[in-house]
Structure formats: C-alpha cells, structure tokens
Amino acid sequence: DAKxxxxxxxxxxxxxxxxxxxxxxxxxxxxxVYWYRQIHSQGPQYIIHGLKNNETNExxxxxxxxxxxxxxxxxxxxxxxxxxxxYCIALGKxxxxxxxxxxxxxLSVRP
Amino acid sequence: GAVVSQHPSRVICKSGTSVKIECxxxxxxxxxxxxxRQFPKQSLMLMATSNEGxxxxxxxxxxxxxxxxxxxxxxxxxxxxxxxxPEDSSFYICSARDLVGSGNTIYxxxxxxxxxx
Numbered sequence: 001d002a003k004x005x006x007x008x009x010x011x012x013x014x015x016x017x018x019x020x021x022x023x024x025x026x027x028x029x030x031x032x033v034y035w036y037r038q039i040h041s042q043g044p045q046y047i048i049h050g051l052k053n054n055e056t057n058e059x060x061x062x063x064x065x066x067x068x069x070x071x072x073x074x075x076x077x078x079x080x081x082x083x084x085x086x087y088c089i090a091l092g093k094x095x096x097x098x099x100x101x102x103x104x105x106x107l108s109v110r111p
Numbered sequence: 112g113a114v115v116s117q118h119p120s121r122v123i124c125k126s127g128t129s130v131k132i133e134c135x136x137x138x139x140x141x142x143x144x145x146x147x148r149q150f151p152k153q154s155l156m157l158m159a160t161s162n163e164g165x166x167x168x169x170x171x172x173x174x175x176x177x178x179x180x181x182x183x184x185x186x187x188x189x190x191x192x193x194x195x196x197p198e199d200s201s202f203y204i205c206s207a208r209d210l211v212g213s214g215n216t217i218y219x220x221x222x223x224x225x226x227x228x
Binding site: 032034036038041042043044045046049087091093095096097098099100101102103104 | 115117142143145147154155156157160202204206208210215216217218219220221222224
C-alpha cells in the first residue's frame with residue numbers, strides 16, 4: 001500500500017473548520033484514501049474514505065485532488081471532542097489489504 | 112458504522128500466566144480480522160491478520176507461539192498472550208473487515224489494556 005505523509009500536528013479554534021492535509025503521491029489506481037482518528041486510550045474510529053470523488057458524511061468531508069496525490073479531511077465545525085490523532089491511510093480493495101498506521105496528525109482544538 | 116467489540120477492556124495478570132482477549136463483530140460477518148498492539152505515545156503496530164477457518168498470518172518479528180490467534184467463526188477472533196511478561200503490557204486492539212456492508216471498510220474495537228505484574 002502507498003505511503004502517506006501528514007504534518008505532525010495542527011490546531012484550530014473551536015467552531016472553526018479544521019482542514020487536515022495528507023500527501024499520497026505514490027497512491028495506485030485501485031487504492032482508496034481512508035481516514036481514521038484515535039482519541040486517547042480508545043480504538044481508532046472510522047471517519048470517511050474515497051477513491052477520486054469528494055465525499056461527505058455526517059462526520060466530515062474528504063476532498064481528493066484530481067491527480068489523487070493529496071487529500072484534505074475537513075471537519076466543518078470542530079469541537080473540543082474532535083481533539084485526536086488523525087490517520088490518513090491508502091488501502092487497496094483486495095481482501096488481503098491491511099491498514100498500516102503512520103504517526104498521523106495530532107489535532108488540538110482550542111476553546 | 113459497524114460495531115466491533117473487545118473483551119475485556121482491561122486485564123491484569125501475573126507474569127508467566129496466559130490471558131485471552133476476544134474480538135467480536137456484532138452486526139456483520141468478518142472473514143478477516145486484525146490484531147494490533149500500541150505502546151504509549153506510539154502508533155498502532157500490526158501484529159497479525161486472522162482469517163476465519165485458517166491460520167493467522169503474523170507480521171515480521173511477532174512470535175506466533177507467544178501470541179496465539181484463533182478465528183473459529185465469522186464473528187469471533189481471539190488473541191491469547193501466553194506466558195505473559197511485563198514487557199507484554201500494552202494496549203491491544205482488534206479490527207474487522209466488513210466486505211459486504213460498507214465495501215471493505217475496516218472497523219476497530221475499543222481496545223484492551225493488558226498489564227502484566
């Protein structure tokens with residue numbers, strides 16, 4: 001699976017949008033971009049995934065560039081409970097594909 | 112989203128004993144489950160891939176005789192830490208692949224804290 005690169009940390013103000021970037025320049029055509037987050041001392045929580053079209057659900061929006069080499073996860077109105085480590089992972093569709101976690105980006109939402 | 116449950120959430124065991132952690136997919140069938148370990152301030156490290164009805168596939172450096180994995184049904188996988196030592200104390204997390212409901216999305220359990228004393 002393709003390697004992804006994320007900045008180590010960022011912060012944003014409560015109520016504002018949080019835009020979390022991810023680079024995946026070596027992503028292959030059959031790999032999806034998945035986002036998970038891990039709040040301290042809990043298992044990772046699935047957020048969203050996409051292939052090439054932008055996606056939105058009740059948690060977030062995912063914007064994938066046309067060349068698919070990068071993406072941005074958008075939390076439209078960040079709350080204090082969104083403080084977590086966010087992981088961007090490229091994952092193939094095959095039954096043998098597996099999630100490999102990097103260091104992620106630590107998002108701190110400030111009051 | 113789909114639900115994956117782990118039990119126990121916390122366990123303390125004596126050095127030299129074995130401890131079993133269960134991982135269940137509650138609302139979907141999972142032919143594949145994964146086991147991770149996470150040490151403080153580190154990322155998740157994949158230990159093994161568990162396939163229903165067959166032997167688990169272990170990542171390099173993970174001792175298969177120490178971390179026994181059984182995936183006897185489509186909704187249950189177990190991890191047994193044998194002859195536990197204090198250095199095995201960690202946060203163990205399972206995940207399960209939902210191939211049908213959400214098209215290959217992998218969901219995680221709540222994690223299990225193991226402390227070996």
